Amino acid sequence: MKAVVQRVSEASVDVDGIRIGEIAEGVLILVCAMQSDTEANADKLTAKIAKLRIFRDEEGRMNRSLSETGGAALIVSQFTLAADTSRGNRPGFSAAAPPEDGARLYEYFITRMQSEGISVQTGQFGADMKVRLLNDGPVTIPMEF
Known part of the structure; x- marks a missing residue:
């Protein structure tokens, strides 16, 4: 699976002008399942994101994880992460x-993130979504498992 993890002060997603997901401090996760992906890929991605030390500690260093801060995750499916731009x-x-x-893998990933004790909001798979975020840092990390 491919993902882009962005540390945010706030983020939201709207579908047809209706807000369907919104978080304060936490991460916006844009996620894409690739052709050969299985639940094992989602498990690895979940474990890494939940423990990824990208939040500031008392000294201002990126030394705390989403699990430690109690931050939330806004998870949005984004098949365009699979883009191949090598031709034309x-x-x-x-x-x-x-x-x-x-x-199926998007829903599984959401469930796994929730099982890590993380508060999760979501987009709508396959919908035309409007995503807003206030990137904190900015911290943006591409990942692939």
Whole structure:
């Protein structure tokens, strides 16, 4: 699975002008299931994000994890992370998992993040979403498992 993790002061997602997810301090996770991904990939991604030390400690150093801070996660599916831009000017997305598999792994990833004790809000798989965020730092970390 591919993900982009952004430390945020706040983030939200709207579908058709309706706010469906919103968090204060935490992370915005843009996530994409790739063709060969399984639940094991989602498990590895979950474990890494939950313990990723990207939040400031008392000395201002990035030394605390999402689990330690009690921050929330806004998880948004984004198949465009699978973009192949190596040929021409139109990205190809054939490396992304088929929609059925992508949706299943997206939901599984959400459940796994919740099982880590993290408060989770979500986007809507396959929807045209408007995502807003106030990136804190900025801290933006690409990941792949």
